[in-house]
Amino acid sequence: MLELDRFIGLLDKHIDLLERRIIKGEEIPHDEKLFSIFEEYTEWITKGKLHPNVELGKKLAITTDQYNLIVDYRIMDHQSDSEIVKTLAERLTSFFTIKSWSFDKGFWHKENKTLLEEHVEKVIMPKKGKCNKQEQAEEGQRYFKLLRNKHSAVESNINELECRGLDRCPDRGYPNFKRYIGLAVGAYNLRRIGQELIAIQRQSLQSIVLEHIIAA
Numbered sequence: 001m002l003e004l005d006r007f008i009g010l011l012d013k014h015i016d017l018l019e020r021r022i023i024k025g026e027e028i029p030h031d032e033k034l035f036s037i038f039e040e041y042t043e044w045i046t047k048g049k050l051h052p053n054v055e056l057g058k059k060l061a062i063t064t065d066q067y068n069l070i071v072d073y074r075i076m077d078h079q080s081d082s083e084i085v086k087t088l089a090e091r092l093t094s095f096f097t098i099k100s101w102s103f104d105k106g107f108w109h110k111e112n113k114t115l116l117e118e119h120v121e122k123v124i125m126p127k128k129g130k131c132n133k134q135e136q137a138e139e140g141q142r143y144f145k146l147l148r149n150k151h152s153a154v155e156s157n158i159n160e161l162e163c164r165g166l167d168r169c170p171d172r173g174y175p176n177f178k179r180y181i182g183l184a185v186g187a188y189n190l191r192r193i194g195q196e197l198i199a200i201q202r203q204s205l206q207s208i209v210l211e212h213i214i215a216a
Contacts, residue, residue, distance in 0.1 A: 009038040041174045081106035093119040102151040
């Protein structure tokens with residue numbers, strides 16, 4: 001009965017929003033909008049891309065190292081990419097010595113770049129919008145292009161996470177959603193480590209076979 005009362009309350013809210021928007025022609029403030037009566041934490045995500053240009057869900061920021069292992073992840077709660085850089089930098093620079101760090105354009109902000117340059121030797125953060133001459137010269141440097149090209153590996157890592165089941169969460173409730181994300185990231189890293197161990201073992205076996213052939 002309590003669960004039914006909760007859904008009736010959400011239904012009343014949705015009816016009120018529709019009446020205000022469709023009949024009265026009001027513009028509903030974003031923080032009042034309801035995107036799911038089943039998972040109320042769901043957000044409207046504008047991707048800035050054509051297909052699809054909008055998604056419903058929760059944004060997840062991941063950070064990978066040179067071995068494609070996920071060293072940090074964060075579920076973003078009504079935050080933009082640029083807003084999480086400061087806390088992300090404080091967290092990771094306290095654990096790692098970072099030689100270079102690459103970001104998407106969405107993370108760009110002048111203050112973010114200045115902050116990162118205090119701790120990281122090479123910060124690859126393409127500017128969002130038009131660059132001035134100094135910024136054009138920096139982004140034209142060979143090291144900048146090489147490190148930016150390596151950033152494409154992150155897109156592959158994200159795609160792998162989605163293919164392993166992280167494109168949709170089957171669990172109900174925000175705490176279970178967060179737990180599911182953590183388990184998926186852990187499973188992704190274990191699989192990556194397992195792949196590397198199998199490759200090392202295979203290479204070792206091949207070396208032993210060659211030694212036997214030469215000895216024969």
